[in-house]
Amino acid sequence: MIDSASIYSFFTYYLVLVIILQWSSRSIRNRRLAISLTLFAPLLILIIPFSGLPVFYYIRGATGELSVITVIILSGVITGKFYNIEILNKNSTEYFYIVIFVIGLIFYITSLGYGQFDPYGLAYGNLVLPSGLLIFTALLIWKKQYGLAMLLTVPVIAYETGVLESNNIWDYLIDPFLWLYATGRAIKYLTGFVKKQNTA
Amino acid sequence: MHKEFSLTGSWLIPSLVLILALVLGWFAYNPKITPDFVVPANSIEPIGPFDSAGSDTPVYRESFIFPKGLNAYNHASSLIELNNGQILAVWYGGSREGAADVKIFKSVFGPGNSAWSKPEAIINAAKVSRDLARYVKKIGNPVIHRDDGGKLWIFFVTVSVGGWSGSSLNYITSEDEGLNWSNTSRLITSPFLNVSTLVKGQPFNYKDGSIGLPVYHELAGKFSELLRISKSGAVINKYRITNGRKSLQPSIAILDEKNAIALMRYSGKAPKRILSSTTTDGGLTWSPGKKISLPNPNSGLMVRAVAKNKLLLVFNNTEHGRNILSLAVSNDGGKTWNIIHDFERSTAESKDRFSYPYFIKTKSGDYHLTYTWKKHLVKHVVFNDRWLIKQENN
Numbered sequence: 001m002i003d004s005a006s007i008y009s010f011f012t013y014y015l016v017l018v019i020i021l022q023w024s025s026r027s028i029r030n031r032r033l034a035i036s037l038t039l040f041a042p043l044l045i046l047i048i049p050f051s052g053l054p055v056f057y058y059i060r061g062a063t064g065e066l067s068v069i070t071v072i073i074l075s076g077v078i079t080g081k082f083y084n085i086e087i088l089n090k091n092s093t094e095y096f097y098i099v100i101f102v103i104g105l106i107f108y109i110t111s112l113g114y115g116q117f118d119p120y121g122l123a124y125g126n127l128v129l130p131s132g133l134l135i136f137t138a139l140l141i142w143k144k145q146y147g148l149a150m151l152l153t154v155p156v157i158a159y160e161t162g163v164l165e166s167n168n169i170w171d172y173l174i175d176p177f178l179w180l181y182a183t184g185r186a187i188k189y190l191t192g193f194v195k196k197q198n199t200a
Numbered sequence: 201m202h203k204e205f206s207l208t209g210s211w212l213i214p215s216l217v218l219i220l221a222l223v224l225g226w227f228a229y230n231p232k233i234t235p236d237f238v239v240p241a242n243s244i245e246p247i248g249p250f251d252s253a254g255s256d257t258p259v260y261r262e263s264f265i266f267p268k269g270l271n272a273y274n275h276a277s278s279l280i281e282l283n284n285g286q287i288l289a290v291w292y293g294g295s296r297e298g299a300a301d302v303k304i305f306k307s308v309f310g311p312g313n314s315a316w317s318k319p320e321a322i323i324n325a326a327k328v329s330r331d332l333a334r335y336v337k338k339i340g341n342p343v344i345h346r347d348d349g350g351k352l353w354i355f356f357v358t359v360s361v362g363g364w365s366g367s368s369l370n371y372i373t374s375e376d377e378g379l380n381w382s383n384t385s386r387l388i389t390s391p392f393l394n395v396s397t398l399v400k401g402q403p404f405n406y407k408d409g410s411i412g413l414p415v416y417h418e419l420a421g422k423f424s425e426l427l428r429i430s431k432s433g434a435v436i437n438k439y440r441i442t443n444g445r446k447s448l449q450p451s452i453a454i455l456d457e458k459n460a461i462a463l464m465r466y467s468g469k470a471p472k473r474i475l476s477s478t479t480t481d482g483g484l485t486w487s488p489g490k491k492i493s494l495p496n497p498n499s500g501l502m503v504r505a506v507a508k509n510k511l512l513l514v515f516n517n518t519e520h521g522r523n524i525l526s527l528a529v530s531n532d533g534g535k536t537w538n539i540i541h542d543f544e545r546s547t548a549e550s551k552d553r554f555s556y557p558y559f560i561k562t563k564s565g566d567y568h569l570t571y572t573w574k575k576h577l578v579k580h581v582v583f584n585d586r587w588l589i590k591q592e593n594n
Binding site for chain 2: 121
């Protein structure tokens, strides 16, 4: 069944494959060939049938839909690599990953049944969180943090228009892969920060 | 050029104010009131010596839904009464649990016809894969329900990767009493790539038309939850019944519009007892899970109110193994229990397993119970109020 969530998923895995192929095709000297391979091979990989189902179905079965923020970050990686356009400012995203790490830590621990509080359960059809995010976005724009503002606005718009299967705003904001990535980035940043303090 | 971002200085106070406002707003927004439960009509009238609506003579019959040979493995049956008085049973079966050839089957019983119809497959993993545009490795645990508009729903689990703890919830619906079924739809219930929500317990209706679906989580933690699902099939709310790593497969008995009791399978250390939790606000909040006097060998059970404050419970009456399947009655809303009958009793050495009981009470007052019999058959037991009274008085 083709719906917005299927198209979104297909696009997500396409981005992931493009990044992997871009990295692995660095040794190809012909730049035009490398770019063509990087952009078109993922399409073929995703639609190749395996035991009667396209590869896309298997990846989707394993990972489901990734969050909108993950897709924006993946898109940022590609625009940076191919067009030298940085969507996100490095200084601000380091703080962003620390925030994602802290929020995700509390969020996933409680979601695994630690205690009776369930932030995921509270967010079905809840308008407070998306409204708050939009207010915070206004604050970000006022502070000229356009990249971060986009990171929060796009998921809220996607949530309000029902792009994914979920009607829970958390699914638009965070997923386990994003949290793991943010954890790695946060640890790297904090370790560097501590080292810097010690050498100062 | 991006401006340097800092969490200190001019950002600190507005950020803190915003976070505080969000937290306060979140709790203020969340509805503290759930709709009332729909109390099943046949669980209000008194039964027993007071006013037996059923037959004057005790009725107790046993049979199997299908003969040996349909599948090597059959499990997790559930039942619904159709508008014409027939009983529709669904279960899953195949060459083994979790095999690729597993299908969800249906069969119809009565009235006036004491035989079950030939089982028909409703759905399999390949069909679900196509419906959901994603690979599905295995399916299981179908639970059938009728919403307040008369539509039939089958909730079931699918697994794409790993074991049952990687399950997601799905449903199909029927507008023609189970003759034809819709394509599969998914319920989004978990932040872990939407895995680890499973279903076993009997659903119920809320007065606003939504469906209450008892579910449980099995990944890392083991705890029970209640989903409220809209008429259109979207999750409206998720309420946590218990937390931690020891309780699963909640079965909920509706006592009145606001009160219900959940009994749960216990997967913790000895003494192995059924866990109990109660709600007084329509399922929004639940009391901490506590052990009751009856044992539980980490196996599924079913409880249901059959009259005012009178509950029936079918459970494995042992701390180890599933070789005894018993019926217990409570006349005080689940505070105390009396075991009145053993549907099955085998020795522990036999390794016989009688599990996953599910029962309904029909409009005529009969009780229909099904359960997995030695993993490869589904047994069907019919009894009535007179038989219950007789058993209670023995």
